[in-house]
Amino acid sequence: MSLTELPTELIDGLGVRSASPVSGGDIARAYRLETGDGPLFLKWRPRATPDLFEREAAGLRAMRARSGGLGVPEIIRESPSGLVLEWIEGGRASASTETDLGRGLAHLHRTGHDLFGGLDGAPAGYLGSAQVDLTPTADWPEFFVHRRVIPLIDRGIAQGVVAPEARVLIDRLAPRAAELCGPPEPPALVHGDLWAGNRMIGAGGRNWLIDPAAHWAHREIDLAMMTLFGGFGADCFAAYEEVFAPAAGWRSRLRWYQLPPLLVHAVLFGGGYGAAALEVLRDYAR
Missing domain, CATH: 3.90.1200.10 (Aminoglycoside phosphotransferase (APH), C-terminal lobe)
Incomplete structure (x- = not known):
């Protein structure tokens, strides 16, 4: 999709080369962003309730600080309309x-x-x-x-x-x-x-x-x-x-x-x- 359709406050300065939609739930639009440093994940909801992503970001930070070995994605960029997070590459379950x-x-x-x-x-x-x-x-x-x-x-x-x-x-x-x-x-x-x-x-x-x-x-x-x-x-x-x-x-x-x-x-x-x-x-x- 055209990068001009995405929120500039979330992608400017990240070196985004292209964006493609991915599955991401019912609440926000989700995209894989291709950058020179590797992929990132964008979730974005136009006209979102002002604190919707603020509360999600607070939760990610709180869990990331106390994760007990569980992965919690790092926040790269945030705004009232969405978040840019580290990309998680899917894998297969192990025995543990x-x-x-x-x-x-x-x-x-x-x-x-x-x-x-x-x-x-x-x-x-x-x-x-x-x-x-x-x-x-x-x-x-x-x-x-x-x-x-x-x-x-x-x-x-x-x-x-x-x-x-x-x-x-x-x-x-x-x-x-x-x-x-x-x-x-x-x-x-x-x-x-x-x-x-x-x-x-x-x-x-x-x-x-x-x-x-x-x-x-x-x-x-x-x-x-x-x-x-x-x-x-x-x-x-x-x-x-x-x-x-x-x-x-x-x-x-x-x-x-x-x-x-x-x-x-x-x-x-x-x-x-x-x-x-x-x-x-x-x-x-x-």
Whole structure:
């Protein structure tokens, strides 16, 4: 494609010779940039919400500083409309890829903080392109139910993609939030959107984490997302448990912690995601 079609604030001075579109998700346009120093990755969204890429960049930096051996792409250039990142060449899984991911994620989750919420105290962030409340707080159940789940239910009902029954059910479940959220834990640095498409396997079978919705949260948020759509091997979870075992009963909480991604998918894509979230609420309300 013509370089004149790309944002000058992101590519000027990088010696870009050509650009070709690549797959990059539903939120931004993605390109491979050919430069004299090797390829780079550009993700760009015209008229993006001003802090969309700012929050992603903050997440990449936070994870890169505490990666536990996992790869996190370096930021080459950033602006309100997008990011230029180092290019990750795809590879094949090795015998240790899943184990390395479990251990690395456990290391990342050991990064603690004093409050749940946004990195650097940011009051808002994104899950996909859906804005979510990240106002810092010391109360995890309050954060999860009242700042995450209820607003997403209300948004889904307003759009007609979530049944009104969902609000009745979450109002019934809210007084049990402390029980449903599991034993108290300190805030952990989470990727926040860790489905299989946001884990890349590079050269030598190395794991790379991309497209974060990073914030301070209960670490089971990541484990729940990993099990929602699959794509992670049993060795990954075994290695994670060996290094940093979750509290007893964590598997019984997985579906509870899958509510935010299910609701975000309902808001963004419709389909059967609203019905799936409603079924989770019904199960926990029984």
